[in-house]
Amino acid sequence: MQEEFYRIRRLPPYVFAEVDKLKAAARAARVDVIDFGMGNPDLATPPHIVDKLTEAVKNPKTHRYSTSRGIPGLRRALSGYYERRFGVSVDPEREAIVTLGSKEGLANLAQAITAPGDTILCPNPSYPIHAFGFMVAGASVRSVPLLPVENFLAEVEKACRYSVPKPTALILNFPSNPTARVVDLDFYGQVVDYARSQGLYILSDLAYSEIYFDGNPPPSILQVPGAKDVAVEFTSVSKTYSMPGWRIGFAVGNRELIAALTRVKSYLDYGAFTPIQVAATAALNGPQDCVAEARAVYKRRRDVLVESFARAGWEIPSPPATMFAWAPIPERFAHMGSVDFAKMLLNEAALAVSPGLGFGEYGDGYVRIALVENEQRIRQAARNLKPVLAR
Template identity: 70%
Template sequence: MTDNEFYRTKRLPPYVFAEVNKLKAAARAAGQDIVDFGMGNPDMPPPKHVIDKLTETLADPRVHRYSNSRGIPGLRKALAAYYGRRFNVEIDPEREAIVTLGSKEGLANLAQAITSPGDIILAPNPSYPIHAFGFIIAGAAIRSIPFRPGPEFMNAMDRAVRHSVPKPVAVVINYPSNPTAEMATLDFYEEVVAFCRKHGIFIISDIAYAEVYFDGVAPPSVLQVPGAKEIAVEFSSLSKTYSMPGWRIGFCAGNARLIGALARVKSYLDYGAFTPIQVAATAALNGPQDCVEEMRARYKSRRDVLIEGLRAAGWPVDPPAGSMFAWAPIPERFQHLGSLDFSKLLLTEANVAVAPGTGFGEQGDGHVRFALVENEARTRQAIRSIKAFLKTAQPPVDLNKVRAARG
């Protein structure tokens, strides 16, 4: 029996990123220097006061026992305080907040908690894979909606309600977006909340990049909309804000019914994150926040070097206003390759790794994603290689066009 014979795994397509990762590993094994923009994996350490708190807490013999699946009370209170000062939203740390092992685990376990086989879930295309596949693993059917906030998004929601049987259970939203870096306004959230309240649809919002913004306008929370907590929960994370991805600390806040369902599933699956990590995470949220400003400045500098360099190389890319990603349309003469083959070509010919857009959904196939995880010097090195590649590379022949020309 292969894993493709199991009910849940056979619903998962081959992992697109694995092909690029395999080429990347082979190139490095051969001694090549790969400038890697592929994964959104922060390269800077967490703030010193957070590491110091972790080290201090480790010395307490009591913290090495099982922890609390919902998260220690102090951390849930710190999350509630964050929502209060950042969004002016009141969160009950007992009923409306839970700590997760990163937002990815939380999203997947919430999907398990609320999904019945055959349920319809609305998810953007392209989007971060767990937004769709967390529900696919749980047995749902995904109906794709536009990733860009605006009239097309709302029209797609309306069509889904009128033409889906059964009616959609939930909609996933993610702004600032991974991979597209789209931003949403509070006015847009108000439309979504009004629509979903009318039709009894849950909203599952992912704001993992809410603190990564560059042009002075802080991204809002859907929970700022009056009445949103009747139907909405929101996932956040310390991974990007405090450069703590490997610590696996995330949160879910909002509707008490959904939080309770997630808590019940988690109580069977884990004992919560290691207590010293939760204590240090509390220090991150409650402590000095100048480190967050420094994080934004670092990513903005990298964004500017990347975008200016790509444009100078003949590859026009819009600068993202938020997130740690740039969503780059494939240059015109390479578009027939699709994002996977173009990513492979860029890796082999320019020693630059990016994420193929098709890995985030078929609607992403005309783009590749750059993660702002290389410093300015490495980014300039990559730009020089890309410029030479774009100047000299000859795209492989599009066999489909050749066949069409021959009739």
């Protein structure tokens, strides 16, 4: 028998596994772990969205198979959101599709457009599915260093120049998970111009478009004239409306890419449960004060984290967006690397974080801290940290 299947062999060992195992053991021993590891929103889904789900699920007709590309009302609501938020016109029939979260959408698009041996350009560090979705599909993934972001486009050009075969797609994610970096519309304009000149598709992950704290709201790449010629963009209700377990995401943009994703999904699923799609429609069409309230909560948590951890001896740059802080390992612990440093924090401070190595080799000098604990717990984490950092 074959020892390991082809696609499994392409996946590297899961970097977070060691920390997750220690976290589970600590909880089994009744240790009060303050968990900043997974970006799993702890805020409640707004009541009007839950009420719409409850209303819809009482209708027996909604219990039948749905449609893999999403119900028409939800695609129209998505189109309305893009018009209001970005001033971008989206055809709900040919330029939009509903996915089972943006993660599933990215992975299935990778299956749709990738042949074994294709080259894909992926930022490093980045959210794991950005690279691994294409690895599973058989592509060769070339890392493009993301730190600092000012050099990113030059690195993309270098990667295109020296890659064989020529890259077929470039992945973008701003505001960035894990680095929390943001970019402006001029940046997107330069990337679109370059991609059009190279025949390069752009896959933009905009999952954190509504969680921003400083300056202007993050733009969409589709605001660039001509971007739809080369770009498709993924969004989600998970973080915006605190609906991570509902698994509703979207892809909009280039018609060829949307058609490819639609065709693959038609063979794989019947779409999300219809009442969930109805509730997601209510989220996009309904009052948006809940989004501003969630943003304010994350901003307060960010400020408490930066201030209290600094007093404990750990200077962390203040993230301008997302629900994460990308924290450089303190200099005197830098030799440990992110995995051992994260294990030390768990063992000695009952504090769980994500090692930066899990997001790519260029992230190994950092850990990611998710703002998913309340302000009191964040201050407690700082108190736990202080004696460890002062050793």
